[in-house]
Amino acid sequence: MKTRSEELQVFVAVIDCGSISAAAEQMGQTPSAVSRTLSRLEGKLGTTLVNRTTRRMDLTEEGRFFLARARLILEQMDDMEERLSLNRQTPTGRLRINAAAPFMLHAILPWIGEFRQQYPGIELELNTDDLIIDLLEQSTDVAIRIGELADSSLHARSLGCSPVQVLASPGYLARHGTPDKVEDLERHSLLGFSSLESLNQWPLRHAQGDRWPVRAQLTASSGETLRQLALAGEGIVSLSHFMTHEDIRAGRLVVVLGEHNNGYRQPIHAVYYRNTQLALRIQCFLDFIQKKLAIYAC
Structure with a gap:
């Protein structure tokens, strides 16, 4: 039997959320449904992906191998959908943005009304944190960072200074x-x-x-x-x-x-994990905010 994209999504959600119950809540499913999907995926692959105990979940070696490729497949699927949206010029979906509170307050919030009018199909989630966050752990699409970058594992785009x-x-x-x-x-x-x-x-x-x-x-x-x-x-x-x-x-x-x-x-960068074609909703936001930031260059 062939693996379905829904099964990949469940598997990745379980790992990112840290538990079946948390993944179920995020996906709007019951824990038993998520557990059955994960078991069905392991049955199709003929291997154990996650060792489950009452207290913790640990990826097996096969699970680590499969997780990296599952993420890549899901990203490629997202990219294909975004490219279709690009042809229609209608970017859609949730966009999670993280920035330090001062930057969010002074450099992003003043432009949110204009951005929403221009891209009504994008659902914004704005989060602030004055410390450097883990983008995957916080389910963040793009983070704005001020100053010199030190984390080479992230893809970065300069937004100005x-x-x-x-x-x-x-x-x-x-x-x-x-x-x-x-x-x-x-x-x-x-x-x-x-x-x-x-x-x-x-x-x-x-x-x-x-x-x-x-x-x-x-x-x-x-x-x-x-x-x-x-x-x-x-x-x-x-x-x-x-x-x-x-x-x-x-x-x-x-x-x-x-x-x-x-x-x-001070350099201003947008950082994200995607190394392939950027999702259209991310691309639209970065293009938009980069133009607005030009006024702060003085």
Whole structure:
């Protein structure tokens, strides 16, 4: 008997979800139906794919071999369906996007209404996480990452870049004065990141180099928290232009030490696991958001 695509989908779902019951919930089936499908697949193949106990499920060697090929087959089937959709110019399906909260808030959400009008057949699921996630584990189609990429197992597409600037509120500067040279920062209240030390290397040229390491008096793990603190006049901060351009335009924040800025721009990438033809819904979103991000390049 030949293996059917539904059986492959069930097998992959069981592995990705970690249990038959979780896979059943995701697929809208009963656990007994999922279990029967998995057993039927193993019967057709004449081998055990998953060792099942009351506490855990482990892939056999044959299961690991079959899983990689099952994923490839399902991706190829998705690609064929997307190509048919491309001919009709009607991208459809659920698109799961993950990004850090500040990027989601300032660079994606303002454009969602326009995107949905343009592509009404795409169902969006927007998730935020300030840490790097496992795309498969989180069932994510595409993640937006800011900064240099380190994970070579992912396929990446550049979406542009965003300048990093040193900023403060007019109120703070009125109370404490405006620094004229980089060394003046030592006498100011500085706002920095608590989790990523590399973000506390501000893009400022000085006598010893073109990066100024700061010792912040007030730290936070989120760039959005630091933005709010800067707006409240709590100190000087270094943030990317994509999340502060409206504040600068409205005069809520002003650029500090602009003549000393080294011109660093944070890379912005979309990362995903597909190495074959991108699903049309992903391609449409990346093309759309890349055009919008051009306004943040300043």
